[in-house]
Amino acid sequence: MAEAALLERAVTAPKAVRGNGVTIALGLVVLVVSLVLAVRIGVGASWEEIGRAAGVRLGLPVVPLPRLLDSLIWDLRLPRVLLAALVGAALAVCGAALQSITRNSLADPYLLGVSSGASTGAVVVVVLGFAGSQLGMTGGALVGALVAFGLLLVLLRRTGLDSSRIVLTGVVVGQLFAALTSLILLSSGDADSIRAVTNWLLGSLASARWTSVAVCAVVLAAGLLVVWLCSSALDGFAFGADTASSLGIDVRATRIVLLVTTSVLTAVAVAAVGAVGFVGLIVPHGVRFLVGPLHRTLLPLTAVVGAVFLVWTDALTRVVFAPLEVPVGVFTALIGVPLFLLVLRRRGEL
Numbered sequence: 001m002a003e004a005a006l007l008e009r010a011v012t013a014p015k016a017v018r019g020n021g022v023t024i025a026l027g028l029v030v031l032v033v034s035l036v037l038a039v040r041i042g043v044g045a046s047w048e049e050i051g052r053a054a055g056v057r058l059g060l061p062v063v064p065l066p067r068l069l070d071s072l073i074w075d076l077r078l079p080r081v082l083l084a085a086l087v088g089a090a091l092a093v094c095g096a097a098l099q100s101i102t103r104n105s106l107a108d109p110y111l112l113g114v115s116s117g118a119s120t121g122a123v124v125v126v127v128l129g130f131a132g133s134q135l136g137m138t139g140g141a142l143v144g145a146l147v148a149f150g151l152l153l154v155l156l157r158r159t160g161l162d163s164s165r166i167v168l169t170g171v172v173v174g175q176l177f178a179a180l181t182s183l184i185l186l187s188s189g190d191a192d193s194i195r196a197v198t199n200w201l202l203g204s205l206a207s208a209r210w211t212s213v214a215v216c217a218v219v220l221a222a223g224l225l226v227v228w229l230c231s232s233a234l235d236g237f238a239f240g241a242d243t244a245s246s247l248g249i250d251v252r253a254t255r256i257v258l259l260v261t262t263s264v265l266t267a268v269a270v271a272a273v274g275a276v277g278f279v280g281l282i283v284p285h286g287v288r289f290l291v292g293p294l295h296r297t298l299l300p301l302t303a304v305v306g307a308v309f310l311v312w313t314d315a316l317t318r319v320v321f322a323p324l325e326v327p328v329g330v331f332t333a334l335i336g337v338p339l340f341l342l343v344l345r346r347r348g349e350l
Helices: 002-040 047-057 067-102 114-128 134-155 163-188 191-201 210-229 231-237 241-246 251-273 279-291 295-320 328-346
Strands: none
Touching: 002 047, 002 067, 002 279, 002 295, 047 067, 067 163, 067 210, 067 231, 067 251, 067 279, 067 295, 114 134, 114 163, 114 191, 114 251, 134 163, 134 251, 163 191, 210 231, 210 251, 210 295, 231 241, 231 251, 231 295, 241 251, 279 295, 279 328, 295 328
């Protein structure tokens, strides 16, 4: 039965891919427009001034902007908007991959405890005073994420990488590292550090810089390529491990590759902006409703929609709560809860 369903998908795939290619192209246009609009929101600059700020960097013969306005656009607002797009894309793709691997509609990048491990690693770096650069934060978060992932594999060593066991064990690992993070913060004794780290853990793009953008862009490009190359395997996982294995997929090796990849992507995202929830949970469901379950199309469109979602969410936090700086993770939860309830209702699960 499962093989027949896969065959039916393969027959109808060419027509779907052509139609979905147009959808992806439109999504990219929306993303570019969103990036430009989000840069302008809250700055008070005209289109001409934004063009001049970019033109100077491209070596075009344009009149430079006043230094303060130029720095506001180029050094503060543009990195923030681009980082929001990169992190949104990474978290959304991780959510889509994990939902297929675990066959659990509630799966997201924080399911496996990797986010909690990354947060613990980043907090240790901050408390020890080694967070002077984005690479330091990323390194700490990556080590924490890999430690959490290693612990997950150790706990699953005897029971195997069964979908339900991955979910339950991930919850346990996440709670462990969340407790360790709280313990480290309380032990630091520095009220200012605790306040700053707590705000960061809620998810904030306020500290975005070009270094963060560069690191996230490189890791995201590599991670998305790996996940996209596993599109056929992800389609097979939708019917269970036994069916995937009968189709010639090395289930265990593919799962480990995808779990490591999503762990690294999540770690880099957490190091850059802190814990931003619900992006990887709701975006894949919405995109799957629009274009269907085939991952060769689902993954790139999920990345685009995730980027647009987080760009506009961050823009709204700057407008709705101005002049208060509200962590974007708080706003994604406020938006994500009703949207996810709507998704569950449309799927008949609520």
